[in-house]
Amino acid sequence: MKPLRKQGIIIFSILALVLAACGGGTAEETVEATSETVVETLDSPAVTTASSVKTGVGVTAEPCPEAVGGVPTGADPTKGCIYLGMLNDYTGPYAAVAPALETAQRAFWLWANTAGGIGEYSVAIVEGGDTSYNPQKHLEVYNSQRDKVAALAMSLGTPQTLFILDEMDKDSMVGAPMSWYSGWSYKSVDKGLVVEFGSAYCADGMNALDWALASLPVDIKTIGIMGFAGDYGNDWAAGIQVAAAKNGIEVAWEYLPPTLEFDVAQAVGLMVTKPVDAYFPAVGPTQMAQVAGGAFQQGLTPIAMMAAPSYNDAFVKEGFPLKALFESGAMYSMAWVAPYEADTTAHQTMRATLAQMGVESASSFLVAGWSSQYHLKGVLEAAYKGGDLTREGIRRAAANVYVESDGMMQTRELGQNRADNDSYINIPDGSIASGARLLAPSYVGPTAESYDWTSGPCA
Amino acid sequence: MRGRPNLYINYKKETAILSTNTQKIWFVFMIVFSIAMVFIATDYWILLLTTAFLIAVASWGLNIVSGFAGQISLAHGVFVGIGTYTGAVLGGVATDYVVGYELDMIIWLPLSGLFASLLGLLIAPIAVRLKGLNLGLVTLALVFIGSHLFSNLKTFTGGAGLGRKTAKVVLFGFQFDDGFNIGNVILEKNQLLYLFSLLVCILCGLGVKNITRSKTGRAYSAIRDRDIAAEAIGINLFKFKSSAFALSSFYAGIAGSLLFTVSGGVEPGTFNLLYSITFVAIVIIGGVGTVLGPLFGALFFSLLPGTIQTVIHSLENFGQGFALSSGQIERVIFGLFIIIFLIFEPRGLWGIWFRLRNYFKAWPFSY
Numbered sequence: 081m082k083p084l085r086k087q088g089i090i091i092f093s094i095l096a097l098v099l100a101a102c103g104g105g106t107a108e109e110t111v112e113a114t115s116e117t118v119v120e121t122l123d124s125p126a127v128t129t130a131s132s133v134k135t136g137v138g139v140t141a142e143p144c145p146e147a148v149g150g151v152p153t154g155a156d157p158t159k160g161c162i163y164l165g166m167l168n169d170y171t172g173p174y175a176a177v178a179p180a181l182e183t184a185q186r187a188f189w190l191w192a193n194t195a196g197g198i199g200e201y202s203v204a205i206v207e208g209g210d211t212s213y214n215p216q217k218h219l220e221v222y223n224s225q226r227d228k229v230a231a232l233a234m235s236l237g238t239p240q241t242l243f244i245l246d247e248m249d250k251d252s253m254v255g256a257p258m259s260w261y262s263g264w265s266y267k268s269v270d271k272g273l274v275v276e277f278g279s280a281y282c283a284d285g286m287n288a289l290d291w292a293l294a295s296l297p298v299d300i301k302t303i304g305i306m307g308f309a310g311d312y313g314n315d316w317a318a319g320i321q322v323a324a325a326k327n328g329i330e331v332a333w334e335y336l337p338p339t340l341e342f343d344v345a346q347a348v349g350l351m352v353t354k355p356v357d358a359y360f361p362a363v364g365p366t367q368m369a370q371v372a373g374g375a376f377q378q379g380l381t382p383i384a385m386m387a388a389p390s391y392n393d394a395f396v397k398e399g400f401p402l403k404a405l406f407e408s409g410a411m412y413s414m415a416w417v418a419p420y421e422a423d424t425t426a427h428q429t430m431r432a433t434l435a436q437m438g439v440e441s442a443s444s445f446l447v448a449g450w451s452s453q454y455h456l457k458g459v460l461e462a463a464y465k466g467g468d469l470t471r472e473g474i475r476r477a478a479a480n481v482y483v484e485s486d487g488m489m490q491t492r493e494l495g496q497n498r499a500d501n502d503s504y505i506n507i508p509d510g511s512i513a514s515g516a517r518l519l520a521p522s523y524v525g526p527t528a529e530s531y532d533w534t535s536g537p538c539a
Numbered sequence: 540m541r542g543r544p545n546l547y548i549n550y551k552k553e554t555a556i557l558s559t560n561t562q563k564i565w566f567v568f569m570i571v572f573s574i575a576m577v578f579i580a581t582d583y584w585i586l587l588l589t590t591a592f593l594i595a596v597a598s599w600g601l602n603i604v605s606g607f608a609g610q611i612s613l614a615h616g617v618f619v620g621i622g623t624y625t626g627a628v629l630g631g632v633a634t635d636y637v638v639g640y641e642l643d644m645i646i647w648l649p650l651s652g653l654f655a656s657l658l659g660l661l662i663a664p665i666a667v668r669l670k671g672l673n674l675g676l677v678t679l680a681l682v683f684i685g686s687h688l689f690s691n692l693k694t695f696t697g698g699a700g701l702g703r704k705t706a707k708v709v710l711f712g713f714q715f716d717d718g719f720n721i722g723n724v725i726l727e728k729n730q731l732l733y734l735f736s737l738l739v740c741i742l743c744g745l746g747v748k749n750i751t752r753s754k755t756g757r758a759y760s761a762i763r764d765r766d767i768a769a770e771a772i773g774i775n776l777f778k779f780k781s782s783a784f785a786l787s788s789f790y791a792g793i794a795g796s797l798l799f800t801v802s803g804g805v806e807p808g809t810f811n812l813l814y815s816i817t818f819v820a821i822v823i824i825g826g827v828g829t830v831l832g833p834l835f836g837a838l839f840f841s842l843l844p845g846t847i848q849t850v851i852h853s854l855e856n857f858g859q860g861f862a863l864s865s866g867q868i869e870r871v872i873f874g875l876f877i878i879i880f881l882i883f884e885p886r887g888l889w890g891i892w893f894r895l896r897n898y899f900k901a902w903p904f905s906y
Contacts, residue, residue: 214806214808215702215806216702216799216806216809219802219803220802223803227582239700243701243804247803310698310701338701339699339700
């Protein structure tokens with residue numbers, strides 16, 4: 081018994097420790113205050129032009145490194161550097177898309193730096209930290225980066241970002257979220273720190289139902305909602321409930337368990353026992369394929385209006401068993417921005433930069449990564465123009481500034497306590513590289529149109 | 540008896556916590572060195588060392604029940620979790636979805652240990668009836684029960700995937716967050732937590748050493764070596780197995796309540812099977828049934844990843860375009876180290892220390 085027990089412990093120990101993830105920090109940066117002559121770059125009403133630039137943590141007079149994580153920064157060696165943090169998920173549920181998000185963000189700043197940077201500064205994202213989509217690790221990674229960066233290029237996940245908000249508040253750390261929670265548009269929730277971009281799940285939910293009722297040749301009377309509680313599911317469900325009430329649609333069921341407890345069998349069971357005309361999933365791609373496939377096996381193919389994170393272009397790639405189902409015309413996906421192939425200046429720039437880097441994918445997560453940085457760039461430009469690149473200066477700039485995105489999203493005035501209300505509606509299509517064909521650009525349904533967006537977050 | 544350190548003329552001296560002058564000098568030197576680290580080490584290393592001290596405390600707990608008393612426990616992480624959430628509820632801030640009473644650390648720290656200890660006592664009756672792999676399986680079941688409860692008692696833990704903030708570190712009204720000024724030197728929260736963890740680590744370490752030289756410690760050893768024989772010579776198995784579990788859980792609770800205040804937040808998924816197994820590994824790597832072993836193991840476990848990271852970062856462009864990221868390389872190296880250790884030094888790090896010490900003791904006649 082004893083040797084067996086010992087062997088068992090040894091084998092367990094080896095397995096456990098080989099798997100044990102241990103985070104670490106990146107090299108320290110020296111921070112120096114500099115005084116620079118301002119170059120006018122942004123026509124913003126929010127700030128006044130100052131004659132010198134005050135800098136703080138995460139902004140150096142020394143140039144940015146030539147490359148970070150193997151990706152060139154495109155930094156000008158004669159300019160200073162603004163460092164941005166990155167809280168990414170390399171080992172959790174979004175591990176599959178983390179590289180695309182990161183590549184697009186680094187590509188964005190490669191382009192932005194080449195195009196002139198932020199006045200006398202280039203921008204570099206530090207080496208990404210792995211949060212595993214876990215709030216606790218998110219906080220640990222944030223702690224390891226907080227003394228090195230001026231702002232966050234990405235904070236992935238709604239509950240994760242909410243978890244570090246108090247610390248961000250203490251540090252006056254502004255950051256771009258990789259989540260579309262309606263609360264990001266309201267100071268009562270984000271304390272003016274989260275630089276949101278695109279419409280929230282709530283508006284997407286309203287538009288999804290309105291558009292389905294108006295545009296699909298199916299008589300929708302009853303619907304079901306599924307998603308992750310505490311995460312984007314609540315915001316999405318709140319939007320759909322508002323639209324359902326307005327349109328007199330019956331919500332037959334709502335399945336919103338915590339992310340880790342989402343049970344595919346239970347979700348499919350609901351679809352079988354309480355059949356609906358359309359269902360609205362806000363889950364991960366893995367659960368989406370399992371739920372859609374499971375329902376299909378039971379002979380059910382109701383209309384599915386998928387929230388952005390539910391859809392993956394892999395669903396319509398050759399060889400995927402459910403390709404025909406996803407292309408059957410019963411499935412639609414929501415987004416806050418047009419797919420990869422769209423014809424805006426921003427999309428063209430993105431494609432050219434990624435092609436230059438040798439990226440061959442057309443994933444929607446590349447578009448997500450790229451689009452996430454525009455508003456942050458606008459905020460940094462405003463802070464520079466205001467002569468204050470300290471974190472407090474950046475926070476002030478984020479509280480009241482017009483930001484634009486070369487046509488990718490609506491021009492937006494940040495800090496106005498009002499969320500965007502337009503959505504992009506796509507249909508899965510394997511003949512297009514991004515796997516999504518745009519059906520309705522910048523769609524605003526009657527519910528989202530009449531909803532009082534100044535009333536605060538939906539959930 | 541100068542010059543003859545191994546000659547004891549009375550039992551009291553032989554069983555003293557620090558029985559030789561060399562030990563006393565080393566002890567004082569290590570404390571001074573550890574305090575000095577506050578002013579020398581970077582924030583990153585301070586963080587790792589603080590974690591190491593607290594993990595050492597938790598590992599001592601496991602070593603008491605498994606190393607000294609020979610009762611296998613795979614659920615040690617659950618008791619760490621119980622300590623964490625007791626501390627978080629009593630000392631944390633209430634929000635819309637979790638409770639928190641913002642009490643002083645002087646209240647929540649001992650209560651975290653005591654509450655974990657109480658729950659440890661609850662499984663003691665099982666421990667008395669079972670042993671070996673069977674006991675291991677029961678404690679394994681405890682991991683799953685614990686995980687489920689942690690994930691679902693949302694009012695206390697925040698729930699799976701969401702988590703909650705830990706206790707605010709306030710001692711006698713003094714907020715660690717505010718920092719502390721000594722002349723021109725400002726000690727920040729991390730540094731204060733480091734010093735406090737060091738103090739807790741020293742006290743708990745002395746406590747463990749004290750157990751080994753007491754009647755209780757000898758009873759544990761007897762039970763470990765042969766429980767039937769122990770019972771035959773009059774050792775009350777129920778009493779001592781229960782006390783081993785209670786004491787072990789107390790250490791886990793104390794460590795748990797402080798461990799996550801370093802980062803400030805905790806998510807229930809942390810306290811899974813892997814987490815509990817980590818403590819088993821630390822005790823084995825450090826040296827089972829020794830006093831210094833778990834400390835060595837905890838330092839090894841906490842500091843090696845940092846060391847590997849530093850080496851990887853110092854090698855410029857290392858790993859660029861390589862299939863593995865620096866984090867993955869770190870994990871592979873870490874795993875390899877453990878395998879090498881287990882094959883070549885099964886007595887753990889303490890075994891190496893023991894041979895090294897004997898080599899110098901016997902010098903110049905070492906062999």
